[in-house]
Amino acid sequence: xxxxxxxxxxxxxxxxxxxxxxxxxxxxxxxxxxxxxxxxxxxxxxxxxxxxxxxxxxxxxxxxxxxxxxxxxxxxxxxxxxxxxxxxxxxxxxxxxxxxxxxxxxxxxxxxxxxxxxxxxxxxxxxxxxxxxxxxxxxxxxxxxxxxxxxxxxxxxxxxxxxxxxxxxxxxxxxxxxxxxxxxxxxxxxxxxxxxxxxxxxxxxxxxxxxxxxxxxxxxxxxxxxxxxxxxxxxxxxxxxxxxxxxxxxxxxxxxxxxxxxxxxxxxxxxxxxxxxxxxxxxxxxxxxxxxxxxxxxxxxxxxxxxxxxxxxxxxxxxxxxxxxxxxxxxxxxxxxxxxxxxxxxxxxxxxxxxxxxxxxxxxxxxxxxxxxxxxxxxxxxxxxxxxxxxxxxxxxxxxxxxxxxxxxxxxxxxxxxxxxxxxxxxxxxxxxxxxxxxxxxxxxxxxxxxxxxxxxxxxxxxxxxxxxxxxxxxxxxxxxxxxxxx
Amino acid sequence: xxxxxxxxxxxxxxxxxxxxxxxxxxxxxxxxxxxxxxxxxxxxxxxxxxxxxxxxxxxxxxxxxxxxxxxxxxxxxxxxxxxxxxxxxxxxxxxxxxxxxxxxxxxxxxxxxxxxxxxxxxxxxxxxxxxxxxxxxxxxxxxxxxxxxxxxxxxxxxxxxxxxxxxxxxxxxxxxxxxxxxxxxxxxxxxxxxxxxxxxxxxxxxxxxxxxxxxxxxxxxxxxxxxxxxxxxxxxxxxx
Numbered sequence: 092x093x094x095x096x097x098x099x100x101x102x103x104x105x106x107x108x109x110x111x112x113x114x115x116x117x118x119x120x121x122x123x124x125x126x127x128x129x130x131x132x133x134x135x136x137x138x139x140x141x142x143x144x145x146x147x148x149x150x151x152x153x154x155x156x157x158x159x160x161x162x163x164x165x166x167x168x169x170x171x172x173x174x175x176x177x178x179x180x181x182x183x184x185x186x187x188x189x190x191x192x193x194x195x196x197x198x199x200x201x202x203x204x205x206x207x208x209x210x211x212x213x214x215x216x217x218x219x220x221x222x223x224x225x226x227x228x229x230x231x232x233x234x235x236x237x238x239x240x241x242x243x244x245x246x247x248x249x250x251x252x253x254x255x256x257x258x259x260x261x262x263x264x265x266x267x268x269x270x271x272x273x274x275x276x277x278x279x280x281x282x283x284x285x286x287x288x289x290x291x292x293x294x295x296x297x298x299x300x301x302x303x304x305x306x307x308x309x310x311x312x313x314x315x316x317x318x319x320x321x322x323x324x325x326x327x328x329x330x331x332x333x334x335x336x337x338x339x340x341x342x343x344x345x346x347x348x349x350x351x352x353x354x355x356x357x358x359x360x361x362x363x364x365x366x367x368x369x370x371x372x373x374x375x376x377x378x379x380x381x382x383x384x385x386x387x388x389x390x391x392x393x394x395x396x397x398x399x400x401x402x403x404x405x406x407x408x409x410x411x412x413x414x415x416x417x418x419x420x421x422x423x424x425x426x427x428x429x430x431x432x433x434x435x436x437x438x439x440x441x442x443x444x445x446x447x448x449x450x451x452x453x454x455x456x457x458x459x460x461x462x463x464x465x466x467x468x469x470x471x472x473x474x475x476x477x478x479x480x481x482x483x484x485x486x487x488x489x490x491x492x493x494x495x496x497x498x499x500x501x502x503x504x505x506x507x508x509x510x511x512x513x514x515x516x517x518x519x520x521x522x523x524x525x526x527x528x529x530x531x532x533x534x535x536x537x538x539x540x541x542x543x544x545x546x547x548x549x550x551x552x553x554x555x556x557x558x559x560x561x562x563x564x565x566x567x568x569x570x571x572x573x574x575x576x577x578x
Numbered sequence: 579x580x581x582x583x584x585x586x587x588x589x590x591x592x593x594x595x596x597x598x599x600x601x602x603x604x605x606x607x608x609x610x611x612x613x614x615x616x617x618x619x620x621x622x623x624x625x626x627x628x629x630x631x632x633x634x635x636x637x638x639x640x641x642x643x644x645x646x647x648x649x650x651x652x653x654x655x656x657x658x659x660x661x662x663x664x665x666x667x668x669x670x671x672x673x674x675x676x677x678x679x680x681x682x683x684x685x686x687x688x689x690x691x692x693x694x695x696x697x698x699x700x701x702x703x704x705x706x707x708x709x710x711x712x713x714x715x716x717x718x719x720x721x722x723x724x725x726x727x728x729x730x731x732x733x734x735x736x737x738x739x740x741x742x743x744x745x746x747x748x749x750x751x752x753x754x755x756x757x758x759x760x761x762x763x764x765x766x767x768x769x770x771x772x773x774x775x776x777x778x779x780x781x782x783x784x785x786x787x788x789x790x791x792x793x794x795x796x797x798x799x800x801x802x803x804x805x806x807x808x809x810x811x812x813x814x815x816x817x818x
Binding site: 178179181182185513514515516519520523524526527530556559560563564566567568569570571572574575576577578 | 607608610611614615617618621624625627628629631632638641644645648649652697698700701702704705706707708725728729732733735736769770773774776777
């Protein structure tokens with residue numbers, strides 16, 4: 092148990108909304124220096140950018156003339172395209188998050204096993220059995236801090252391994268943990284589900300099902316398979332992990348852990364030396380995608396990962412910023428965009444920070460412009476590697492946003508925990524609050540254009556609405572329901 | 579039996595709104611986002627009214643007070659939602675797929691109202707539905723058997739009313755027509771006040787007038803959306 096949990100906690104470290112990802116954080120100064128170097132040896136490929144076909148038919152766009160004011164329109168159009176993708180991608184995250192929560196809530200309310208407290212994780216030595224509130228509070232705090240320390244430690248270990256390029260160890264670690272989840276925890280889940288519904292099944296059939304399910308999952312997650320299936324497996328893994336947390340964490344520890352984790356997420360992603368930030372930066376530096384087993388992606392991940400050309404991996408990095416562009420300059424709500432429009436000469440539509448980062452590096456701007464082309468990442472990279480133009484635009488599905496599996500897990504923990512008290516209003520309130528938090532995070536992402544932690548806003552909203560609904564709204568709602576007063 | 583009751587009640591209450599959602603909202607991301615935002619604004623309004631209700635503890639036995647506060651907050655947040663949507667209109671236009679959502683104000687009002695209604699309906703009914711699955715059933719100790727079905731019917735009425743109200747309200751705000759806005763507020767108070775009679779199990783006295791108000795509101799909303807009897811007939815003709 093304890094071993095497995097070390098492995099399993101591991102996804103939580105990636106709870107950053109690793110969206111902007113590679114290109115987003117790339118703008119950091121030292122990286123900005125590196126990337127041009129990487130690309131400087133193929134200057135002729137830049138020109139081929141001019142032939143990028145915009146999916147929306149806004150015509151070819153020549154980045155080399157990007158500084159000309161005539162491009163204002165084109166830039167605006169590009170932004171529109173990108174924002175449109177932004178809206179669609181919000182939904183692309185809504186759906187899996189919702190599915191994951193539904194799986195957890197359905198399990199919690201139908202299978203008793205997951206809401207009964209009997210054994211706890213080894214990391215939470217204080218079991219909150221004391222009747223005194225104060226004791227419970229410090230128990231919960233101590234548990235949460237221990238858990239947090241372990242998570243931080245594991246993150247550091249992972250980063251050190253990653254930095255030293257011990258890919259074999261990391262992959263082994265990831266494979267072990269997904270193996271554990273897909274076989275052991277799935278087995279437990281199926282067993283309890285069968286028990287709850289009183290369905291007899293023989294071991295041979297069960298073994299057959301488990302084997303097929305598990306092996307298919309391993310192949311899908313770590314190697315390749317249909318995207319839908321991979322996403323399904325990742326959602327299921329996240330749901331299982333959330334159920335494990337709900338089952339094995341003491342009552343109040345769960346709430347404290349949620350709060351502490353979101354603060355940790357904030358620190359790990361946003362501070363200059365935050366571990367997750369370092370991880371993302373290293374990944375960008377090496378032009379690699381972050382391990383597919385840790386991140387839910389609405390696009391084909393392994394497709395990029397398995398591409399042999401180094402450029403292909405670079406292209407993967409370009410994915411993020413495109414669809415998550417800042418709000419349109421015409422939007423009254425975002426003033427800074429308006430200012431930008433006035434002050435900026437050539438790079439209309441890109442904010443000051445962006446321009447600053449892109450600085451004098453034509454490469455960078457080129458990359459941005461290429462991004463605006465609306466074509467898929469793969470298309471872009473092909474062009475880098477082989478200058479011959481490939482006008483076929485990739486389908487929109489090729490682009491996407493990524494959300495760490497840890498986010499799925501903790502969202503589901505919150506909603507699942509809320510539902511374990513049997514009040515559906517609370518569950519519903521938490522669900523809507525988390526979705527709104529996610530929306531806000533994505534909005535911020537579109538404005539700030541850097542990898543952002545997805546937990547803090549959502550979890551804060553979720554916690555506020557959980558406690559508010561439980562203590563304030565529930566009596567009122569119950570009163571209204573009992574009297575059948577409709578408001 | 580209980581399961582049948584559960585499904586029939588939930589379909590009665592949420593069947594029509596869910597079909598509306600699936601056919602008009604689900605395939606446009608921006609509409610889904612607006613709907614979520616409006617559901618959230620309902621949630622906040624309900625939270626605020628619950629806080630007020632909670633603070634004024636001497637009035638706890640009088641549900642009417644809570645009702646009045648809740649209706650007030652709901653209408654307030656409807657107005658806030660209107661302001662919010664007008665402010666972000668340009669941005670929404672940019673992120674929408676078909677670029678028509680900004681120009682078509684009725685559409686936005688409808689989506690907003692549906693989100694509002696669904697959330698309020700869900701809050702009113704979800705726990706009742708969860709109880710309806712069993713193990714107990716109603717009507718054993720002299721209680722009325724019609725509790726669930728009337729509850730579901732009223733919920734449907736409220737969801738639809740909220741949708742129409744938003745259409746009328748937004749239109750009224752656009753045209754500075756205080757008549758429309760006050761119709762929304764007054765009919766909301768009227769329907770909610772009617773439902774106070776539910777505790778006396780006078781279900782006919784509640785449901786029939788509520789549905790009549792709903793029909794009137796639907797006609798007004800249709801007019802607000804620019805529909806005429808001619809266009810109504812035409813729409814049927816085209817679809818057949």
